[in-house]
Amino acid sequence: MLAVRILGCSGSYAAAGGACTGYLVQSTGTNVWLDCGPGTLANLQEFAALADLDAIVLTHAHPDHWLELPIIANALEWYEPRDRLPVYSNAHMFAEARELIGQSISTVFDWQIVDTTETVTIGDQQWRFDETDHYVPTFATRIDAEGSSLVFSSDTGPSFSLQGFVDRAGPIDMALLESTFLDRVGNEGILHLSATEAGEMAAEAGVTRLVLTHQAPREERPAHVDAARAVFGGDVALAEVGGQYAAAGD
Template sequence: MDNPCSGYLVSGGGARVWVDAGSGTLAQLQRHVRLDELDAIWVSHLHADHSADLLTAYYGALYADIQLAAPIPLYGPPGIADRLAHFLTNTAARSPIESAFAVEELHDGHRVAVGALTLTSHAVAHGIPAFALRVDVGGRSLAYSGDTAPCPGLTSLAGGCDVLLCEAESAQAPSEGERVHHTPEDAGDTARVAEARRLIVTHIGRFLTPQQAVARASTRFDGPIDFAAPGATHSVD
């Protein structure tokens, strides 16, 4: 209850970006900003816990008591427009998702200015097309892992950032097979190698408490560590 997954409102320099749109995040977002007040939406990958509320946002953008001046810029993995249209189309005619969203597909090294914010995306290791994000504004920087195993793409993107927002989904690394998530220790390692100034762990797996995740990450990273509690606000200083 009251714990949507996963989504974040990133704001700076007057610009506001909805980062990931998992289940339940639209309701929480509207406590802070209306859809027609967003400058952009950025989606790391197309698993439902990071993208499902785009379906609700489509109807909200077109049929709620707001008036879009223009479709909302939507940055997401290749195929995001067709994925949305597949879910939303109920007749022989394709749903006009472009009426709500101005879609631009991400690629490794994608960079775009959203108001005063610079958004840079790097491909990461999650078994499907997936991206991490770096937001720079006024000499400050936030890096967000999305969902990924430890990988050079994330470490490079997060290099020297003020804050690394990093998932810690896995209680332990798999003994075999493909890795697709960080453990808390991995999050600490990534923050340390990237020389991040502060670590915030998020997307904690259900077999961990936030306190356990923070404690385990602290065995690998000496800087400040916080947990992204639902509804919490964190400043990037």
């Protein structure tokens, strides 16, 4: 079963008791940590040990999506030694991380820069990437395993489309999409999605299930579900820390 465990789903900064962006993408025998925002290491350990991870995938170099990484490096270097942990990202993300972490980045991580033309195999999962509409180079990603598929938008403005993923690898079962704010009105020009835009993006790509994530802490989260349901006829859920969402057939 391909599924996502939510390690953190707050947008920009963590809500009380929450954590910034982070997900554990799990299939049979494969565990990939997708974005490691501040606060997500504590929650990861509820579900997997660092030794159990097959890789980390980072979508972009905004602090709320990766700044647990220096802490992870410390844990691996001093307390939980293991084989070098593979990390996949774009070149911009790697440059930012190397600047902050320094030499130990190559001691504890086996870093691989990837681009949107590649399909990366991690265990039994196939990972694909596409460039979103955001302030720094940012990957959306599609994961296929065990006959199911899911996409994660990471951060994006509304001009991004999931159609590229559909064209490359077929229908998408579940979309984990950001909805940072409820309404575009008052947020003109900001390169994030409203709840309505997330619903429209899911509808246009013909996905079966939509999970909304990355709400800023003061958002009325249930209202995001209502707004997405108004434009998307499939199943809509809110990401909740600790929750697990199967791509299909749960």
